[in-house]
Amino acid sequence: MKSWKATLAGLVVAASLGAAPAFAETLRVGMECTYAPFNYRTPDGELAGYDVDVAKGISEIIGVDFEYVCQEWDGMIPALLANKFDLIIASMSITEKRMEQIDFSSPYRVSIGRLVGPVGKDWNLFDDNGEPIAENFSGLRVGVERASTYFEWFSAKMPDAELALYDSNEAMYLDLKNGRVDMIMTNPMKAHLSFLSGDGAGKYEFVSPAVDEPEFFGPGVGVGLRKGNEELRDNISAAIRQLIRDGKLEEYALKIFPFPIHSEAWAEIE
Amino acid sequence: MSAQIIIDALPRMLGGMVLTFQLLLLSLAAGTVIALLLLLMRISGRWWLSWPAQVYFYVFRGTPILVQIFIIYYGLPQFDWIRDSVFWPILRDPFGCAIVALSLNVGAYVSEIFRGGVLSVERGLLEAGAALGMSAPQRFVHITAPLAIRIALPAYGNEVISLLKSTALASTITLADMTGIARTIVAETFAPYQVFLSLAIVYVTLTWFIQRSIRYIENVLGRYTVR
Known part of the structure; x- marks a missing residue:
């Protein structure tokens, strides 16, 4: 009996130690995983691309671990709303229509067709x-x-x-x-x-x-999240602005294109 | 609010019903012709006719219809000679591809249903026919076929219903049938639950009508056997 309780206590301790410090949780990020060069799998099966770089950059700044979920495009917002993941970092343009359903961070990429x-x-x-x-x-x-x-x-x-x-x-x-x-x-x-x-x-x-x-096409591409997460949204927006100021977004873009794909002015938007 | 989504979505989805029915009826007609040919090949008693029919049956029953649609729609145009052939006007069109895929698939299943009907006709009846001096084709037309149709009809009706639902796969190759329209509405409203549920109700209603029609035909054809 004693040992059973001890084991349980041990598990609880282990679980709380294993969690990330800042938000005490891992956030799940939805993306297509087939949308090269923004989010895709390399031949080794690793996720790569501009969206993935941005996601990793944000994750580092806000101090939360990200876990990636692959989701087809037309089910992206329903899956977010159904709590299959917590963030969309999938080259999703910020539009009025989408904002009726979900919230967006400030933009991290231009949106054109x-x-x-x-x-x-x-x-x-x-x-x-x-x-x-x-x-x-x-x-x-x-x-x-x-x-x-x-x-x-x-x-x-x-x-x-x-x-x-x-x-x-x-x-x-x-x-x-x-x-x-x-x-x-x-x-x-x-x-x-x-x-x-x-x-x-x-x-x-x-x-x-x-x-x-x-x-x-909206003001650009942003990180999508469920409504009612203002604190997280503002943290992510601040992280994106920092990525712009640190020249990280430019660095990510130049890996792929001969030109940056964000606007420096976004660093100033609050 | 969610009721409003359904009220807005229903008439748009019903607009796709014409295409759904075109897919259903055209591929059912072509599939039934294919099925008859396959049936005749299989019961011909000649190995060089029955063997290809069996291969056809195994290939089309052994692969998912979605894969067949993808092979026909995306796979075939990879070959230049297909794009230069007389079939290209049909295969270029997504509607043509859907009809071809659905007909080939339903043909395989229906031929097996027909074969079951033919095999269930009692040998004694055919022997009696032979004793009366009827030729093999005459026996098939006058004895086997009328009995086999009656036996095969319930299973055939099942296949019609199954085909109705297979037409939904046409939405994967850009066709705006009821499912294709529903998926577009979901993409606009982000309300999969309301839209797909109303779509499901539409399909159930259609299935009910098809089932009733088949039952009616069964009763008409079986009017002499009702006790």
């Missing part, structure tokens, strides 16, 4: 000011990821275009190559790295200027 299509098509889709010409999109089949900001932008601006909804980026590129869609709208950083400078080089190109409309 661009169209990718075959080289040499003279579609005349954008005017000289970079504004889309809606009627020239009619009859074109455009691939976008379901539930993405690109989908929102397209269905609002170009009602005549036929949209094909994809559950993964890879499937979308496959269909572009197979000629099932005329063009796709996607993240230009990712498109540059994973497609235009590799597989699709010479055959595909950007067929639009960078589209940057905060109304649809």
Whole structure:
């Protein structure tokens, strides 16, 4: 009997010693794990990418261990709300619509979209000011990821275009190559790295200027979390500002791109 | 608030019902034709006909329908000769791919259901037919087929219901059937519970109607056997 109680007491002590000091817990972070170069697995199975670097940077500053959960994009917010994880660090743009459901930290990456299509098509889709010409999109089949900001932008601006909804980026590129869609709208950083400078080089190109409309794409990409965690949110925002001031965000971006993908001005936003 | 999500979602999802029914009816028709061909091959008594039919059956019953859809939709276009072939207009279109995949799959299952019906027809009846001087095709058309259809019908109805639910997989290849629309609504509202639950109720209702229709046909065909 005695020994049984001693064992139990020992377990309790061990459990409390094992926990992280600051928040006395581990936070679970949701991401796709397939969205290179932002969050993906290396051939060794290690998570890597800009989002992962940012997550590690935040984890170090706020002193909480992170545990990573892989989740498909269209279930990301429902999974957060269902408490499957505590934070979304998955290149999720801050939008009004999403903010009805969840909270965001301050941004850690810019959010823009661009169209990718075959080289040499003279579609005349954008005017000289970079504004889309809606009627020239009619009859074109455009691939976008379901539930993405690109989908929102397209269905609002170009009602005549036929949209094909994809559950993964890879499937979308496959269909572009197979000629099932005329063009796709996607993240230009990712498109540059994973497609235009590799597989699709010479055959595909950007067929639009960078589209940057905060109304649809929001102020940028932030860390998502459930409402009612103001203290944690503010800690994370402060950590992101510190990462900007310390030049860490720039360092993370330069690992992948020849240019930074955040705004220095964000270091000043409170 | 959650009731409002359902009220907004239902009419949009019902808009996808046309596509769901197109998928169901077209692939059921094509699948039944495939099934008949496979059946004739299997009961032909010639190994070079029955053997390929058996291989077909094993391949399509032995693999998940989602995998078949992915092979047809994503796999086949990897080959240039497929993209240059006459089939490309069908295979380029996600709707065509879904019809092809569902028909090939349902054909395998239905052929087995038909075969069960054919095998259950009593030998004595066929021997009697032969004694009356009927040829083998005549015996098949006048004796085997009418009896086999009646026996196979309940299982066939089951397969129709199962096919209705398989059409939901078409949403994975960009088609906006009821499930595809529901998934888009979930992505917009972040309310999976309300939306998918209403979708489930829609499918249950459709299943009920299909079940009633099959029961009705069973009663009509079996009207002489009712005691």
